[in-house]
Amino acid sequence: MNNISRRRFFRGGLGLGAAAFLFGNAKASVPAAGGSIPVIVTDHTNETGKNAVREGYEILAKGGLAVDAVEKGTNIIEVDPDDTSVGYGGLPNADGIVQLDASIMDGKTYNAGSVGCLEGIKTPASIARLVMEKTDHVMLVGAGALRFAKSYGYKEEDLMTEKSRRFYLRWRENLNKDDDWGPPDHLRKTNEEVAGLYDGLEHYTGTTNVLAVDSNGDIAGITSTSGLAWKIPGRVGDSPIIGAGLYVDNEVGAAGATGRGEDVIKSCASYFIVMQMRAGRSPQQACEDALQMILDKYKKVNADFVPGEKFIALNKKGEYGCSSMPGPRKTQMAVMSEKGLMVHEGTSIGG
Numbered sequence: 477m478n479n480i481s482r483r484r485f486f487r488g489g490l491g492l493g494a495a496a497f498l499f500g501n502a503k504a505s506v507p508a509a510g511g512s513i514p515v516i517v518t519d520h521t522n523e524t525g526k527n528a529v530r531e532g533y534e535i536l537a538k539g540g541l542a543v544d545a546v547e548k549g550t551n552i553i554e555v556d557p558d559d560t561s562v563g564y565g566g567l568p569n570a571d572g573i574v575q576l577d578a579s580i581m582d583g584k585t586y587n588a589g590s591v592g593c594l595e596g597i598k599t600p601a602s603i604a605r606l607v608m609e610k611t612d613h614v615m616l617v618g619a620g621a622l623r624f625a626k627s628y629g630y631k632e633e634d635l636m637t638e639k640s641r642r643f644y645l646r647w648r649e650n651l652n653k654d655d656d657w658g659p660p661d662h663l664r665k666t667n668e669e670v671a672g673l674y675d676g677l678e679h680y681t682g683t684t685n686v687l688a689v690d691s692n693g694d695i696a697g698i699t700s701t702s703g704l705a706w707k708i709p710g711r712v713g714d715s716p717i718i719g720a721g722l723y724v725d726n727e728v729g730a731a732g733a734t735g736r737g738e739d740v741i742k743s744c745a746s747y748f749i750v751m752q753m754r755a756g757r758s759p760q761q762a763c764e765d766a767l768q769m770i771l772d773k774y775k776k777v778n779a780d781f782v783p784g785e786k787f788i789a790l791n792k793k794g795e796y797g798c799s800s801m802p803g804p805r806k807t808q809m810a811v812m813s814e815k816g817l818m819v820h821e822g823t824s825i826g827g
């Protein structure tokens with residue numbers, strides 16, 4: 477019987493781990509792209525991601541605030557029922573409960589807010605914004621975060637879709653051949669029959685980042701996620717941790733992370749990227765620097781281990797870049813500026 481563990485799913489889903497070397501093609505850094513403001517970017521390059529930057533840009537084009545644009549854009553991605561890595565329809569934890577993490581940072585006010593393990597609310601980024609603007613705290617988690625959201629009129633809803641429930645039930649049935657989930661032994665399917673267990677999952681690189689610079693040069697960012705699929709209940713990833721999954725410095729730029737949150741937390745990766753930009757590196761180079769820094773750390777401990785991160789960054793001039801560990805998919809980001817909508821191709825590092 478196929479025994480698909482939480483870790484194998486996550487790494488396999490990300491197209492990372494040992495298999496990454498099959499696809500890995502480390503490229504030299506590409507020149508800084510962009511350079512105009514206002515601008516809004518996201519790691520999501522599917523139709524929903526493109527809609528997110530289009531709608532966010534509408535706010536920016538009218539002279540609106542970066543913080544409003546990133547919230548609008550992120551909400552579009554969060555409510556997409558087909559996205560299995562963010563908000564509504566996100567894959568649940570090991571108990572079958574969707575627990576969401578999100579953070580927001582507003583460079584103009586040097587303010588930040590976040591939520592961790594939030595259940596029942598489709599748009600955690602908006603709750604993070606409420607934490608940022610309506611409290612003196614930065615992070616609310618769990619039941620307290622849900623009570624807080626409800627106090628502002630947010631409705632508690634079932635965040636599972638038919639699709640995410642189907643994936644969860646398949647995972648539970650195939651977790652352990654010795655438990656009692658799934659059909660009786662004599663009716664169980666063979667390994668071959670369950671080989672395509674997770675076919676139909678569209679967003680292997682979970683999580684979304686939306687970053688913007690408005691026409692005043694003010695910068696804001698959001699990171700939102702349903703986190704690691706089948707995670708241990710209560711696990712918090714990098715996304716709600718300021719400096720890890722997201723960082724904004726209004727004098728410099730913004731950075732956001734997707735991928736294996738545990739690496740991103742340990743490396744304070746988004747803060748590192750912004751500090752690299754402060755030191756003169758382009759957004760593209762700074763993302764590559766962060767990946768190399770993480771790779772160097774692991775190489776000293778386990779030369780074969782390839783972690784699974786993707787970073788995007790944007791600077792105050794409106795230049796942007798992205799980079800990821802090698803995987804089967806291209807490293808891209810969606811960008812909307814006065815030049816229109818485009819998909820920018822970054823680099824992969826470490827193959």
Ligand code: GLY
Pocket residue numbers: 682683701702703704712713714715733734735736737738
């Ligand atoms: N980067 C998302 C997570 O690890 O939860």
